[in-house]
Amino acid sequence: MHCVPRAAPFLALLVAASFAQAQAPSSVTADLTSIKVQLVDLTPDDGIAPSLTISQGGHVLAGLQTDARWLIDPSPLYIDQRLALDSFASAPPVGDGAVTLSVAGIEGSAQRVGSGLFAAVTGGEALATQSYAWWETFKTITQAPDGSPQWAGSFELGAGSAVTLTADYRMFASIAAGHGGAASATSALYGFVGTAGLDQLQRDQGSASIAAPGEQTFSGTLTLTLANSSATAVPVYFGAQASVYTEATSPVPEPGTVLMLLAGGLLIGWRARPNPLTCRRLDAGSGCCGHRIAV
Secondary structure (H helix, E strand, O other): OOOOOOOHHHHHHHHHHHHHHHOOOEEEEEEEEEEEEEEEEOOOOOOOOOOEEEOOOOOEEEEEEEEEEEOOOOOOOOEEEEEEEEEEOOOOOOOOEEEEEEEOOEEEEEEEEOOEEEEEEEEOOOEEEEEEEEEEEOOEEEEOOOOOEEEEOOEEEOOOEEEEEEEEEEEEEEEOOOOOEEEEEEEEEEEEEOEEOHHHOEEEEEEEEEOOOEEEEEEEEEEEEEEEOOOOOEEEEEEEEEEEEEEEOOOOOOHHHHHHHHHHHHHHHHHOOOOHHHHHHHOOOOOHHHOOOOO
């Protein structure tokens, strides 16, 4: 019969704790697929064909971005950002592209594939992370009489015309048991007709967001119609975005988990205690685990 080292309970707890630390604290994905732009004739009997034309110098802007930063300030402070932008002097399709980030327990990505946008982040401890994939008709910023900024789209929407955007979306957000923080995902179609401020942006979006251990999944279809019912062509700005965000704090064991680990450690320690009778049978001159005993 062999003696169990006194350190065994603590080694077992250390292995269990290391395994728990290896699990990702948070995970978020956002998919915006089958993005379509359809031109609609609001007044089919007026003899004027609906129109959507690009303005002089107008472009479709597409972007991809993945970031990570510390929530606290270790040494050195770590900030990483990868940004890819390109533009097209025509309407969608979106085009293909991707950026990825893998560092400090973070796996992040943002992609454009065909007519879809995708973003995903698997978060690490004490880190805030985010990924964006988007496209938009490049906005022109003008100034209102009071000095406030205004936006004007780089496309012209004809009189009696409307542009309808549609897309399917699916989002997933999760936080592992024993972790705090937040995880959120958003897919959106947005835009406005004419010249407007940011607060007048029209939007249809889906989102999944949690701030406690668990998970959520949402899916559906987004639709946004931007209409010009006037008698003249006006600027129109529109776009789409898939974005994710995680904010993961260091793990804090739940009370039930702490009690279970403590009880397990005490039980293993009790079972591993030296038994004088057993040790006498093994060696009349030496005790269990090297302790001398009188016989």
